[in-house]
Amino acid sequence: MTTRLTIRRPDDWHLHLRDGAMMAAVLPYTARQFARAIVMPNLSPPVTTAKAAAAYRERILAALPEGMDFTPLMTAYLTDDTDPDEIAAGFADGTWVAAKLYPAGATTNSSSGVTDIRKIDAVVARMEEIGMPLLAHGEVTHDEVDIFDREARFIDEVAIPLLKRHRALRFVFEHITTKDAAEFVAGGSERIAATITPQHLQINRNAIFKGGINPHAYCLPVAKREEHRLAVRKAATGGSGKFFLGTDSAPHAKSAKESACGCAGIFNAPFALEAYAEVFEEEGALDRLEAFASLDGPRFYRLPANEERITLERVETAVPASLEGGGEPIVPYRAGGRMRWRLA
Ligand code: NCD
Ligand code: ZN
Numbered sequence: 001m002t003t004r005l006t007i008r009r010p011d012d013w014h015l016h017l018r019d020g021a022m023m024a025a026v027l028p029y030t031a032r033q034f035a036r037a038i039v040m041p042n043l044s045p046p047v048t049t050a051k052a053a054a055a056y057r058e059r060i061l062a063a064l065p066e067g068m069d070f071t072p073l074m075t076a077y078l079t080d081d082t083d084p085d086e087i088a089a090g091f092a093d094g095t096w097v098a099a100k101l102y103p104a105g106a107t108t109n110s111s112s113g114v115t116d117i118r119k120i121d122a123v124v125a126r127m128e129e130i131g132m133p134l135l136a137h138g139e140v141t142h143d144e145v146d147i148f149d150r151e152a153r154f155i156d157e158v159a160i161p162l163l164k165r166h167r168a169l170r171f172v173f174e175h176i177t178t179k180d181a182a183e184f185v186a187g188g189s190e191r192i193a194a195t196i197t198p199q200h201l202q203i204n205r206n207a208i209f210k211g212g213i214n215p216h217a218y219c220l221p222v223a224k225r226e227e228h229r230l231a232v233r234k235a236a237t238g239g240s241g242k243f244f245l246g247t248d249s250a251p252h253a254k255s256a257k258e259s260a261c262g263c264a265g266i267f268n269a270p271f272a273l274e275a276y277a278e279v280f281e282e283e284g285a286l287d288r289l290e291a292f293a294s295l296d297g298p299r300f301y302r303l304p305a306n307e308e309r310i311t312l313e314r315v316e317t318a319v320p321a322s323l324e325g326g327g328e329p330i331v332p333y334r335a336g337g338r339m340r341w342r343l344a
Contacts (some may be wrong), residue, residue, distance in 0.1 A: 002286050003314040004344075008020045009306040010273060010293035012037040014135075014174055014195045014246030016108075016265065017060060017072070019043055021326030024063040027250050029269040031070035033343060035306045036121035038135070038246070039072045041100055042109040046077035050090030050297060053238045057095075071095045073301075075135065079112050080119045084126035091132045098133040098172070099123070099300065103158075106150075107220040108250065108264055113137075116149070117158050124166050133170040133301070138181065139221055148205070149222050152180040159184065173247045173298070174198065177221045185242055186235060193300045196244025198268050198275035199333060204229045215262035216331050219250060222264075237285035244297040247272045253328035268333035271319055275333070277312050277341040311344040 012030060015037040017023050030037055039060065041047035047056055053074040057289060076087055076099040090096045101120070102113030114120055124208045127134055138155055139150035163169060173185055173194040185194040199219060204226045207217040217223065236245045250265025257263055268275065273293065280289040298305045321336045322329040 001314070002281070004311060005277070005286055005289065005309045006309050007290035008294040009035045009308040009310050011035055011306065012247050012249070012272070013172070013297045013301070014038055014040065014197075014248050015246055015269070016248070016250040018251060019056070019059065021253060022253075022330075023060065023326070025267055025324055025326035026249075026330070027063050027070075028065055028068065029059065030249065031064060031068040033273045033310070035069065035308070036071045036073055036303075038098065039074055040089070041075045041077035042102065042107075044109050046079075046109060046112050047075070047080060048077050048082065048112075049086060050076075050093070050095040053090060053096050058068060075100045077102065077112070077148060078114055078120055078123060080115055081118060082123050084123045087123055087132070088126050088130055091130055098135050099127060101134060101136045103137060103139060103141045103154075106137050106139050108252075110137070111149050114153065117162055121165065124162065124169060128166045128169040131170060131173060133172055135172045135174050137220075138173050138176070147222055148224060151176070151178045153182055155184050163188070170300075175221060175246060176232060176235070176243075177224050178228045182231045182235040182243075182316045186240055188242075190242075193242045193244065193296075194235070195248070196232055196243055196247040197246065197266075198279070199223065199266050200201055200229065201233050201279045202229075202234055202275060206318070215257045215259075216266065216333070216335065218257075218262060218263040218264055219248065219266040233279060233283060237280055237283040237288055239285075239288045239291060241291065241296045241299070243292065244300065245293045246297075251325060251330045253325055254322060254331050255328060257331065266333050267330050270323065270332045271334065271339050273310075273312065274317065274339040274341045278339065281340070312341045313344045314340060315342050316340060317342040
């Protein structure tokens with residue numbers, strides 16, 4: 001049995017860091033494991049300008065504890081009114097590396113998102129031209145579509161026509177949760193990739209309802225049936241190179257989760273790598289963890305892989321029931337449970 005595993009230092013290709021006191025509280029958990037992270041722009045108000053993204057990056061770097069080494073990679077939040085020149089200028093000067101498509105109303109702080117994909121055609125055309133990746137929250141939002149079908153419907157209604165209109169667009173299907181999305185990405189060209197979260201590898205939709213309503217198992221896209229979880233696990237561990245690590249760690253205060261209208265989002269940053277290691281171990285694919293965590297993401301983003309190494313040890317670790325979240329407690333993923341691995 002493998003009991004120690006040394007791999008290149010990984011990156012997190014999908015992360016919510018929030019702002020202010022909460023950001024300062026959660027940032028060290030990510031920086032402990034990951035060298036870089038794609039930082040989501042769904043602040044309130046959202047990060048729609050290069051100026052706002054640059055200021056946000058400065059706040060992140062200022063909050064980073066002494067001695068920690070971490071590079072935030074910023075993103076633009078697309079709206080119906082996004083100016084292609086603004087997006088292209090921020091990409092050219094290195095302020096941001098990608099732009100995020102939130103269909104309006106799809107998730108936390110998405111009310112300023114895109115109401116109709118055709119409205120951003122000029123922006124997407126420019127991104128295609130300059131090689132800037134489009135990161136999609138891949139769900140349709142119409143009320144008549146069942147919440148468990150929203151990702152699959154996004155493929156036919158949005159992704160396929162979009163990728164036909166923009167044949168060179170580099171596209172990341174974020175936090176995939178379905179067999180449909182896994183097959184779509186696996187069958188697509190090299191310019192299409194996907195991120196996968198720990199929770200969508202480890203829980204199915206039963207977790208949300210087991211013994212009562214479990215708000216800490218609720219995120220968007222919502223966890224699906226077991227067959228989908230198994231398909232997503234095969235995608236992550238199969239070594240195709242098109243699926244890579246993106247935690248979608250999305251902290252909310254305990255009081256905001258445990259409420260009559262509990263926020264969507266799972267705070268998995270504290271033990272994310274440990275959770276992925278469990279999955280790869282269970283699938284007999286520990287030899288592929290490094291590609292998923294540390295190589296395939298940089299290759300897609302055209303960045304060098306990290307040179308440093310980290311070591312995981314097969315030593316049980318307890319997950320606290322709650323963590324300090326900058327004034328209010330936050331309940332982490334697998335709170336009160338045990339992880340089978342730990343970062344040495
Ligand atoms: C995210 C958040 O809280 O910002 N929530 C979530 O459930 N994943 C937004 C998102 O990525 O959908
Ligand atoms: Zn997210």
